[in-house]
Amino acid sequence: MSRPRPEPVHLIKQRRDAALSALVDGVPYIRTMGITFDRRGDELTGVLNYDDKLIGNPFLPALHGGATAAFLETTAIIELSFQILWDEIESGRLEGGALTPETLPRLPKTIDFTVDYLRSGLPRDAYARARVNRSGRRYASVHVEAWQDNRSRLFAQATGHFLMPGRSN
Amino acid sequence: MATTSEDKARIARQFIEAIPFSKALRMHLDEIGEGLAAISMPYDAALVGDPRTGVIHGGAVSALMDTCGGAAVMSHADAPAGTATIDLRIDYMRPATPGQRIVARAECYHVTRSVAFVRAQAFDEDETRPVAAATGAFTIEQARTPERAP
Numbered sequence: 001m002s003r004p005r006p007e008p009v010h011l012i013k014q015r016r017d018a019a020l021s022a023l024v025d026g027v028p029y030i031r032t033m034g035i036t037f038d039r040r041g042d043e044l045t046g047v048l049n050y051d052d053k054l055i056g057n058p059f060l061p062a063l064h065g066g067a068t069a070a071f072l073e074t075t076a077i078i079e080l081s082f083q084i085l086w087d088e089i090e091s092g093r094l095e096g097g098a099l100t101p102e103t104l105p106r107l108p109k110t111i112d113f114t115v116d117y118l119r120s121g122l123p124r125d126a127y128a129r130a131r132v133n134r135s136g137r138r139y140a141s142v143h144v145e146a147w148q149d150n151r152s153r154l155f156a157q158a159t160g161h162f163l164m165p166g167r168s169n
Numbered sequence: 170m171a172t173t174s175e176d177k178a179r180i181a182r183q184f185i186e187a188i189p190f191s192k193a194l195r196m197h198l199d200e201i202g203e204g205l206a207a208i209s210m211p212y213d214a215a216l217v218g219d220p221r222t223g224v225i226h227g228g229a230v231s232a233l234m235d236t237c238g239g240a241a242v243m244s245h246a247d248a249p250a251g252t253a254t255i256d257l258r259i260d261y262m263r264p265a266t267p268g269q270r271i272v273a274r275a276e277c278y279h280v281t282r283s284v285a286f287v288r289a290q291a292f293d294e295d296e297t298r299p300v301a302a303a304t305g306a307f308t309i310e311q312a313r314t315p316e317r318a319p
Contacts, residue, residue: 029226032215053193056236057253064190065239065254066232073228101220110227114258 019085019099020044023078026101033067035074042086046075046128048146055123063121068146072128072158073113076142079130080162081107106165108140113160121155122148138164178202181244191236194229198240199272206240208233209272223267227301230271230291231259234303237273238287242307245277245285251310252285258304265300269293275303283309 020039024030034049048054048063048071056064088094088105130144140162145154181201185191185208194216200207210216210233218226235254242252265271275289289303 026220027226028215028217028220029229033228053189055189056191057251058187058189062253064188064232064235065257066194066228066235067190069231069235069257069259070226070228073231074226107219110261112258112260113227113231114256115231115254116256117254120253 015089016086019089019094020082022099022101022104023081023085023107026104029070030074033070033074035071037078042083044075044079044082044129046071046078046130046146048126048128050123050125052123057120060120061123063123063126065115065117068117068121068126068156069113069115069158071126072115072144072146072156073110073160075128075146076113076130076144076158076160077108077110077162079144080132080135080140080142083132083135084108084165108162108164111139111161111163113158115156115158117156119153119155124148126155127151136164138166140164178244181206181240184243185236185240188236190232194232196233196236201240201244204241204245204277205275206237206244207272207274208237208240209270211270212268217267219264222264224264225267225271227259227261230261230265230273230301231257231303233271233273234259234275234289234291234301235305237275238277238289238303238305238307241275241277241287241289242280242285242309245280247280247309249280249285249309250312252307253310255284255306255308260302262299262301265291265293266295271300277307280309282311285309 038045054067128146134141146156216229273291279286285307287305290299291301
């Protein structure tokens with residue numbers, strides 16, 4: 001009755017990081033926007049790396065509402081997809097280290113997305129975390145919050161509904 | 170002297186073309202006037218959200234809808250000095266056909282002293298079936314010293 005030896009830490013990290021980069025690196029728009037993801041275990045933080053091209057109001061200046069919306073939507077969909085992938089790779093059903101954008105399983109599709117703009121986005125990096133409130137067989141509901149300087153002072157939040165990838169679509 | 174509708178259209182075009190993010194996505198103001206705006210965006214590989222199908226990312230369509238909604242507010246007869254999005258809901262009805270230009274049409278259908286209400290649709294070359302629809306509320310920023318018509 002001995003426990004199996006724990007997996008070496010570098011293998012665990014490699015598998016999880018490979019799965020995340022397979023999700024993120026293959027998407028041109030994520031690169032165009034300058035969005036990256038930090039991972040701590042299964043917790044993801046989206047980072048919108050500031051660039052002058054993200055400005056929507058040059059007089060204030062403030063981030064473009066469309067850039068903020070795209071950042072929130074990307075964070076929501078990557079969180080949901082990573083959660084689906086996580087179970088697959090941790091259970092060994094999918095080989096995490098071997099995943100590439102080409103061999104990824106099908107991903108959820110956005111049905112609708114509602115953004116709530118709470119204050120103007122400042123010309124600096126922004127961060128976002130998403131929470132999957134419901135993940136069913138066909139539909140998922142995801143909430144996402146974004147902040148800049150203080151985690152408790154959100155500058156935008158959003159809720160989206162997603163169609164889960166299935167055998168029939 | 171009252172500004173003519175051509176003046177307004179020119180000001181709106183300059184305003185939109187001065188927005189860095191709209192410029193980065195190569196948005197073009199096609200039509201503007203009296204609370205209506207049409208803005209289009211060419212297909213670009215840099216906007217792809219699904220590399221296997223080449224379909225544009227929903228976030229790029231959101232950006233187009235947001236810009237177009239703001240333009241419709243700015244062109245309203247009440248002529249706000251500025252606007253910002255309060256909230257925007259987008260429904261994605263179908264994937265946009267890869268390679269095709271996307272055009273958004275927005276209508277600012279009601280304004281109060283502080284809020285503008287907007288609805289919008291986005292189309293690819295098939296203008297009979299919208300790609301996405303949006304509804305939103307925008308702020309009405311008043312000029313600091315309100316100009317009154319004589």
